[in-house]
């Protein structure tokens with residue numbers, strides 16, 4: 732089982748529990764917000780069952796970010812894609828955006844992917860019209876790369892990558 736991590740200031744990255752998934756389901760007001768987050772194949776309206784299934788919770792590494800009081804503030808996943816830790820379904824609490832939580836979530840997810848899966852290279856997809864997310868990733872040092880031939884949504888999304896500063900072992 733993948734365990735989490737605790738930052739010096741008490742923020743935690745850990746596995747999502749059933750109550751966290753119920754909370755996460757409250758963060759999507761409409762179909763567009765779900766599509767932006769997870770792509771067009773994620774069903775909406777969702778049921779608890781379809782939501783869990785479409786999140787692929789049983790197949791990919793899934794994490795919640797909690798503040799020092801234990802409140803869930805973010806959710807994200809990674810899986811192996813072409814020898815990279817590929818980040819997916821990144822989201823922060825709708826009422827807490829633009830306060831640094833997104834950057835924290837991604838940094839801690841990258842750290843988890845490094846610790847648990849040995850990744851030193853990372854990637855993600857983002858819709859070209861998702862300005863907040865795109866700027867967030869650029870501010871962390873992600874760079875736009877040529878779009879993979881085998882990936883869907885070509886023309887609609889950017890493919891971004893980031894590499895550890897540390898030399899590979």
Ligand SMILES: CC(C)(COP(=O)(O)OP(=O)(O)OC[C@H]1O[C@@H](n2cnc3c(N)ncnc32)[C@H](O)[C@@H]1OP(=O)(O)O)[C@@H](O)C(=O)NCCC(=O)NCCS
Pocket residue numbers: 767768769820821822823824827828829830831832833834835856857858861862863864865866867868870
């Ligand atoms: C993308 C997302 C995770 C960012 O989370 P966040 O908690 O707002 O991120 P942060 O507060 O750490 O912001 C980091 C940087 O992103 C950029 N940014 C974030 N929101 C922005 C906005 N509304 N407008 C412009 N830039 C924005 C800024 O550069 C910001 O740094 P700054 O505040 O120092 O200028 C959040 O907007 C979200 O959950 N969106 C809905 C789901 C989604 O679209 N996920 C992405 C799927 S690919």
